[in-house]
Amino acid sequence: MKNSYILEEYLKQGGYEAVSKALNKMKPEEILAEVKAACLRGRGGAGFPAGVKWSFVPKDVDKPKYLCVNADEGEPGTIKDRYIMSHTPHALLEGIIITSYCVGINTAFIYIRGEYENIAVRLENAIKEAYKQGYLGKNILKSGFDLDVYVHRGAGAYICGEETALLESLEGKRGNPRLKPPFPASIGLFQCPTVINNVETLSNIPHIILNGADWFCKQGKPKDGGTRLFGVSGMVKKPGLYELPVGVNLKEIIFDHAGGLKEGKRLKAVIPGGLSAPILTRDEIDINMDCDSLMEANSMLGSGAVIVIDEETSMVDVLKIIANFYSHESCGQCTPCRHGNVWIKKIVTRIAEGKGVKEDVDEIERIATNILGKTLCPLGDAAAMPILSIVRKFRPEIESYIGNPRQE
Amino acid sequence: MSAAFSGETMKKIKDIIDSYPDKEAALLPVLHLVQREIGSISPSEEKAVAELLNISQVRVKEVISFYTMFNRKPIGKYHIQVCSNLSCSLLGSESLIEYLTEKLGIGVGETTSDNKFTLSTVQCLGACEQAPCMMVNFNYYGKLDKNKIDIILDELE
Numbered sequence: 045m046k047n048s049y050i051l052e053e054y055l056k057q058g059g060y061e062a063v064s065k066a067l068n069k070m071k072p073e074e075i076l077a078e079v080k081a082a083c084l085r086g087r088g089g090a091g092f093p094a095g096v097k098w099s100f101v102p103k104d105v106d107k108p109k110y111l112c113v114n115a116d117e118g119e120p121g122t123i124k125d126r127y128i129m130s131h132t133p134h135a136l137l138e139g140i141i142i143t144s145y146c147v148g149i150n151t152a153f154i155y156i157r158g159e160y161e162n163i164a165v166r167l168e169n170a171i172k173e174a175y176k177q178g179y180l181g182k183n184i185l186k187s188g189f190d191l192d193v194y195v196h197r198g199a200g201a202y203i204c205g206e207e208t209a210l211l212e213s214l215e216g217k218r219g220n221p222r223l224k225p226p227f228p229a230s231i232g233l234f235q236c237p238t239v240i241n242n243v244e245t246l247s248n249i250p251h252i253i254l255n256g257a258d259w260f261c262k263q264g265k266p267k268d269g270g271t272r273l274f275g276v277s278g279m280v281k282k283p284g285l286y287e288l289p290v291g292v293n294l295k296e297i298i299f300d301h302a303g304g305l306k307e308g309k310r311l312k313a314v315i316p317g318g319l320s321a322p323i324l325t326r327d328e329i330d331i332n333m334d335c336d337s338l339m340e341a342n343s344m345l346g347s348g349a350v351i352v353i354d355e356e357t358s359m360v361d362v363l364k365i366i367a368n369f370y371s372h373e374s375c376g377q378c379t380p381c382r383h384g385n386v387w388i389k390k391i392v393t394r395i396a397e398g399k400g401v402k403e404d405v406d407e408i409e410r411i412a413t414n415i416l417g418k419t420l421c422p423l424g425d426a427a428a429m430p431i432l433s434i435v436r437k438f439r440p441e442i443e444s445y446i447g448n449p450r451q452e
Numbered sequence: 453m454s455a456a457f458s459g460e461t462m463k464k465i466k467d468i469i470d471s472y473p474d475k476e477a478a479l480l481p482v483l484h485l486v487q488r489e490i491g492s493i494s495p496s497e498e499k500a501v502a503e504l505l506n507i508s509q510v511r512v513k514e515v516i517s518f519y520t521m522f523n524r525k526p527i528g529k530y531h532i533q534v535c536s537n538l539s540c541s542l543l544g545s546e547s548l549i550e551y552l553t554e555k556l557g558i559g560v561g562e563t564t565s566d567n568k569f570t571l572s573t574v575q576c577l578g579a580c581e582q583a584p585c586m587m588v589n590f591n592y593y594g595k596l597d598k599n600k601i602d603i604i605l606d607e608l609e
């Protein structure tokens with residue numbers, strides 16, 4: 045709907061009814077039970093149930109608690125949080141207010157990637173409007189509940205989308221992930237209990253409050269409720285953002301909603317959940333897009349970002365982009381990730397130049413296997429998983445480059 | 453203080469510091485402000501920021517060197533950043549980067565001699581449905597081709 049980013053328009057569409065219901069008619073325990081029953085799984089990548097995450101925060105502590113909104117959208121292919129924040133920033137604010145009320149939080153930070161400067165300004169305007177209207181600040185809607193919300197800009201680092209790196213960054217440090225445990229729910233921002241949720245996850249909360257957990261579950265799957273915002277990019281006719289039920293078939297997303305492949309192009313492979321998600325070949329795309337179905341297929345739903353690759357694209361080029369990305373974005377703390385990704389990048393580059401040797405493909409597989417599961421944070425796995433999937437599923441194509449000049 | 457920030461910037465810095473329970477947390481927002489005012493962050497700005505936040509200069513330096521958006525050297529009036537990640541590459545960003553290097557007569561990472569343009573390649577900008585895309589300063593441009601790039605650059609004074 046047009047101009048929904050302006051509070052006046054948002055209110056005409058039933059805006060802030062969820063906040064009013066939650067703060068005036070529901071107890072925090074009731075909200076928690078509802079969100080748990082809704083099976084709202086994290087939309088940032090890991091797919092962890094939001095209600096369960098909130099329940100890990102200790103109730104009786106004498107320290108302040110914080111909410112950090114992960115708006116560091118950096119997973120290649122992912123565009124959804126940009127849309128939410130620029131088109132319906134108040135939906136996110138409603139989610140923030142209800143979550144904070146539920147968990148007993150009085151300060152929330154929205155950590156937004158620095159490149160989204162224009163959107164950060166829009167968010168700040170929305171926050172100002174909300175304060176003015178009494179949805180933020182002291183004694184919100186006479187409920188006795190206080191909440192302040194701040195926008196905090198990142199500065200260009202993919203790793204800060206990892207929750208503990210995000211906390212370090214918010215504290216004014218390099219974005220080096222922390223060792224877990226302790227988990228942020230007990231020791232997070234400024235050593236205090238902290239909830240970290242993705243933008244899309246929080247924007248679902250008002251719908252759960254207004255329509256109930258049963259309704260929400262029915263939109264998706266029993267253990268994975270609601271709809272998801274699927275960003276489709278690559279070689280399709282209609283790239284864009286599509287809100288569809290959790291569990292929708294991937295073929296339907298690509299061929300019905302995104303219009304199929306561009307004229308004259310044939311499908312080769314699909315990355316179903318952002319660059320970190322293991323690749324699916326064209327024979328593997330008859331699959332339901334929910335967390336569990338993709339996990340069973342040894343891939344992941346991640347951020348729901350679908351990247352469509354055509355037959356003419358060389359998988360060596362795809363590998364090169366992936367290896368280049370992760371070697372650039374590794375924070376450098378863990379040796380397997382810091383060195384392994386650079387090493388893989390060098391090997392892939394020489395294969396692409398026709399200078400590869402027979403052992404190179406095995407070598408990539410060996411290095412990637414040695415990154416997998418051996419790093420502090422999930423970035424190591426995020427690099428190793430797609431690389432391994434490509435090497436294993438497209439081995440003959442990659443091997444065809446060995447000893448050959450570049451194939452055009 | 454070796455670098456003089458404007459009165460307006462100093463007031464903003466104070467407001468930023470006040471919104472965090474811990475002064476050090478203001479580091480990234482303060483660096484953004486300083487860069488906006490001065491264009492880049494040299495050792496003299498590092499020192500000034502360190503003094504304002506009561507931290508060592510090396511703490512500021514290690515943060516600046518970690519994040520790609522902080523410029524340690526002056527850049528051109530317009531910073532062109534072209535995405536080189538997968539969705540944009542599938543739709544030809546590589547040839548656009550080549551085109552820009554020819555058009556501007558500079559390599560990636562360089563600035564034109566009149567200090568008007570700096571060209572960089574970047575990782576995913578989060579606008580993959582608009583691929584191939586780029587940023588010029590904080591504005592996004594998508595569905596690019598050579599013709600569109602000509603028009604965009606011509607409009608920049």
